Amino acid sequence: MIVFVYEQSFEGLLSAVFEAFRLRLTPDALCPEGERPPLLATEIHRAPGDPEKSARVWAGLEKKLSGLALKQILYAWLSEEPGAAELVIRYLRAVYSGTAETDFAHPDVMALRRTAFKVSREKEHLRQFLRFQKTRAGVYFAAVVPRCNVLPLVLGHFADRFADQQWIIYDLNRQYGYYYDLESLRETDRRPPVDPASGRLAEEELAGGEALLQEAWRAYFKSVSIAQRANPRLQRQFMPRRFWPYLTETQLFPLTGAPYGNDLEPDRLAVN
Amino acid sequence: MTPELVKKVRILAEAAKYDVSCSSSGVSRANKDRGLGNAAGWGICHSFTADGRCVSLLKILLSNYCLYDCAYCVNRRSNDVPRATFDSRELAELTVEFYRRNYIEGLFLSSGVLKNPDYTMERMLAVLRELRRGQRFGGYIHLKTIPGAGRELVRQAGLLADRLSVNIEIPTERNLKMLAPEKDHQSVYRPMELIREGIAENREDRRKYRSTPRFAPAGQSTQVIIGASGERDHQILGLSAELYDSSGLARVYYSGFVPVNDYDDRLPRIKAAPLVRENRLYQADWLLRFYEFRAEEIAGADFPDLDLEMDPKLAWAIRHPEYFPVDVNRDDYRRILRVPGIGLRSAKLIVMSRRRGRLRPEQLKKIGVIMKRASFFITCGARESSGINELGPGRVRSLVLDKKKGRNDPRQLWLPFPEPL
Ligand code: SF4
Numbered sequence: 001m002i003v004f005v006y007e008q009s010f011e012g013l014l015s016a017v018f019e020a021f022r023l024r025l026t027p028d029a030l031c032p033e034g035e036r037p038p039l040l041a042t043e044i045h046r047a048p049g050d051p052e053k054s055a056r057v058w059a060g061l062e063k064k065l066s067g068l069a070l071k072q073i074l075y076a077w078l079s080e081e082p083g084a085a086e087l088v089i090r091y092l093r094a095v096y097s098g099t100a101e102t103d104f105a106h107p108d109v110m111a112l113r114r115t116a117f118k119v120s121r122e123k124e125h126l127r128q129f130l131r132f133q134k135t136r137a138g139v140y141f142a143a144v145v146p147r148c149n150v151l152p153l154v155l156g157h158f159a160d161r162f163a164d165q166q167w168i169i170y171d172l173n174r175q176y177g178y179y180y181d182l183e184s185l186r187e188t189d190r191r192p193p194v195d196p197a198s199g200r201l202a203e204e205e206l207a208g209g210e211a212l213l214q215e216a217w218r219a220y221f222k223s224v225s226i227a228q229r230a231n232p233r234l235q236r237q238f239m240p241r242r243f244w245p246y247l248t249e250t251q252l253f254p255l256t257g258a259p260y261g262n263d264l265e266p267d268r269l270a271v272n
Numbered sequence: 273m274t275p276e277l278v279k280k281v282r283i284l285a286e287a288a289k290y291d292v293s294c295s296s297s298g299v300s301r302a303n304k305d306r307g308l309g310n311a312a313g314w315g316i317c318h319s320f321t322a323d324g325r326c327v328s329l330l331k332i333l334l335s336n337y338c339l340y341d342c343a344y345c346v347n348r349r350s351n352d353v354p355r356a357t358f359d360s361r362e363l364a365e366l367t368v369e370f371y372r373r374n375y376i377e378g379l380f381l382s383s384g385v386l387k388n389p390d391y392t393m394e395r396m397l398a399v400l401r402e403l404r405r406g407q408r409f410g411g412y413i414h415l416k417t418i419p420g421a422g423r424e425l426v427r428q429a430g431l432l433a434d435r436l437s438v439n440i441e442i443p444t445e446r447n448l449k450m451l452a453p454e455k456d457h458q459s460v461y462r463p464m465e466l467i468r469e470g471i472a473e474n475r476e477d478r479r480k481y482r483s484t485p486r487f488a489p490a491g492q493s494t495q496v497i498i499g500a501s502g503e504r505d506h507q508i509l510g511l512s513a514e515l516y517d518s519s520g521l522a523r524v525y526y527s528g529f530v531p532v533n534d535y536d537d538r539l540p541r542i543k544a545a546p547l548v549r550e551n552r553l554y555q556a557d558w559l560l561r562f563y564e565f566r567a568e569e570i571a572g573a574d575f576p577d578l579d580l581e582m583d584p585k586l587a588w589a590i591r592h593p594e595y596f597p598v599d600v601n602r603d604d605y606r607r608i609l610r611v612p613g614i615g616l617r618s619a620k621l622i623v624m625s626r627r628r629g630r631l632r633p634e635q636l637k638k639i640g641v642i643m644k645r646a647s648f649f650i651t652c653g654a655r656e657s658s659g660i661n662e663l664g665p666g667r668v669r670s671l672v673l674d675k676k677k678g679r680n681d682p683r684q685l686w687l688p689f690p691e692p693l
Contacts, residue, residue: 105635163306223285225321234324
C-alpha cells in the first residue's frame with residue numbers, strides 16, 4: 001500500500017498531487033502529517049505542503065479542466081469525508097490518462113460528482129437555514145453547525161446580501177468564523193458566548209426588541225401552516241431535524257420568559 | 273415591535289396562507305450601492321411549514337377586511353373572523369427586520385379589497401415604495417394585483433415588484449360568477465394583459481436603452497383553485513397551456529381547495545383538500561413547461577381527468593405503447609425525455625455520457641434512471657423481452673403500480689415542485 005504523508009489542507013492536497021505526478025504513483029491513502037500512517041503501508045512518501053507547487057498544480061488544472069470540474073474538486077475536499085483526498089487524486093489520474101470529465105460511467109468521475117453534490121447541498125442548507133440574532137452592539141450574529149466545511153463557500157452570498165449590516169457567522173463545529181464590519185471580511189476564532197446546543201445568545205447579549213421580533217417570526221411560522229394539509233414527514237425531508245434546534249422558528253422556549261396568552265402559546269412544532 | 277404587532281402578523285399571515293405561491297425565483301440581482309438585499313435567481317426556501325411547504329417570502333395581507341364575498345375564501349365579508357390592517361411603514365419595517373435575520377427572501381403582498389380595487393392597490397404600492405425607496409430594499413417582492421386594478425397602478429406596480437400575479441382562482445367564468453359574484457374574468461384578464469404588455473414593452477425599451485428600469489423582471493403568475501368548482505383536468509390544463517403560450521406566464525399554481533366555509537351550499541362537500549389531484553396537475557404542468565408535451569396529450573376529451581394512481585408521464589406512456597421502445601444509445605434527447613423513469617437531469621447525462629461508448633443498464637442506474645420504470649420502455653444493448661409491447665400496457669401498469677403499493681399515502685406524494693419521472 002502506497003501512502004503519502006501530506007499537509008492536511010487544500011493546498012497540501014495540491015502539493016500531494018504534484019508529488020503523485022512527479023513520482024508517477026497513485027497513493028492508496030493520504031495520511032495527514034503528525035498522524036500514524038496505516039499499518040498496511042508498504043511504501044511511504046513525504047509530500048510536504050509547498051505553496052509554489054500547489055499554485056503550479058492549480059494553474060495546470062485550470063488549463064486542463066472545466067470550471068465545473070475545478071469546483072467539484074474543491075467541494076470534494078471541503079466535504080471532509082474519509083477518502084475524499086484519495087478520490088481527488090484518483091480522479092485527476094483518470095482525467096489525465098484520457099477519461100473525460102463527463103464520463104459518468106467511470107466510478108471516480110461519478111463519485112466526485114456525488115461528493116461535490118452533497119457539499120453543494122449542505123452549502124444551500126446553510127444559505128437557507130442560517131439565522132441571525134441581533135446583538136446589543138448592533139451586530140447580527142449566527143452560529144452554524146454544517147456537516148462539511150462549507151462556510152467559506154457562502155461568504156460571498158451573505159456579504160452581497162447583507163452589505164449594510166455588520167455580521168458574524170461562526171461555525172461551532174470547526175470553531176472559526178467570519179466577521180463582516182461593513183468594509184471587509186475577516187476570519188475570527190473568538191468563541192462567542194452561545195449555548196452550543198442551539199446557537200442562541202444569552203438574553204443580555206441581545207438587542208432590545210430582539211426577543212419580541214423572534215416571537216413575531218415564530219408566530220408567522222405557525223400561522224402559515226395549513227392544518228388540513230399537515231405533513232410532518234415532508235417537512236422533515238426538506239428541513240432535516242438536525243437544523244431545528246438552531247432555527248428561530250422551531251426553538252421552544254422564548255428568551256423573554258413572558259407569560260404566553262391564549263394566542264401566544266408555546267410552539268408545539270418545536271423540538272423537545 | 274410590540275405585542276399588538278405580533279398579533280397582527282398572526283391574523284394577516286393566517287389570512288394569506290391559502291395562496292400557494294411562495295416562489296422567489298426568476299430574477300437575479302446583485303446588491304446595489306451597498307444597500308440591503310439581492311435576489312438569488314433560483315429562490316431560497318428558508319423554512320418549511322408543518323405541511324411541508326416552502327417558506328421563502330413573508331406571505332401576508334395588507335388587510336383582511338374585504339368588501340367582497342367570495343365563497344371559497346376565509347376573508348369574505350360575511351365571515352366573522354378577527355380583522356387587521358397594516359400601516360405601510362410598519363409592514364415595510366417588519367419585512368426588513370425579517371430579511372436582515374435571513375428568515376426570508378422578501379415580501380409577498382396581497383390584500384382583501386378595501387373600498388375599491390384601485391384604492392387597495394394604492395395602499396399596497398405605498399408599502400412597496402417605502403421598502404424600495406425608504407428602506408433601500410433590494411430583496412424580492414411579489415405583489416398580488418387586485419382584480420380590476422387600473423392601468424397606471426399596474427404600471428407602477430411593475431416598476432416596484434419583481435413578480436406580479438393576478439389570481440384566476442376559478443377556471444371557468446360561469447363558475448367564477450357563481451362563487452365570486454363581485455368578480456368576472458374580465459377583471460382578472462385585463463390586469464394580466466396589462467402586465468404582459470408592460471413586460472413586452474419593457475423588453476423592447478431595454479434593448480434600446482440598457483438603463484431602462486426593469487418591469488416585473490420575474491414575470492407574472494396566477495393561481496387556480498382545484499376542486500371548488502366542477503372543471504375537469506383537461507379544461508384546467510388547456511387553460512394553463514394557453515396562459516403559458518399566449519400570455520407568457522412564468523408559472524401557474526394549483527391550489528387544492530381547502531374546505532373553509534362549509535356552510536356555503538355552492539361549494540362541494542369535501543372533507544379534505546384534493547392533494548393527489550393537485551400533485552398530478554403540478555406534474556402535468558411540469559410536462560408542459562419542460563418536457564415539450566402538449567396539453568391534449570396529457571388530458572383530452574376522451575380522458576378528461578388525470579390518472580390519480582400514476583403520474584401523467586407514465587400514464588401517457590402506457591396509453592402510447594407504439595412510441596416505444598426508445599433506444600437510449602441512439603434516440604434524441606426529446607425522445608429520451610418521454611421515457612418514464614428518466615428525468616431532465618438523467619436525460620442530459622445520458623446524452624453526454626453515451627458519446628464515450630454504449631450505455632448499459634448498470635450505468636443508467638448510476639446516472640439516476642429509475643430502472644424499475646424505465647426498463648419497460650427502453651432498449652440499451654441486449655434484446656429486451658419484457659418491454660411494453662411484449663407485456664402489453666395493462667400488464668405494465670399493474671407491474672409498476674404494484675411496486676409502489678403501500679406508498680400510496682396521498683400526503684406523501686405532495687411535493688412543491690414534483691418532477692414527474
Ligand atoms: S376578494 Fe379576495 S380577499 Fe376578498 S373575499 Fe374574494 S378572495 Fe377573499
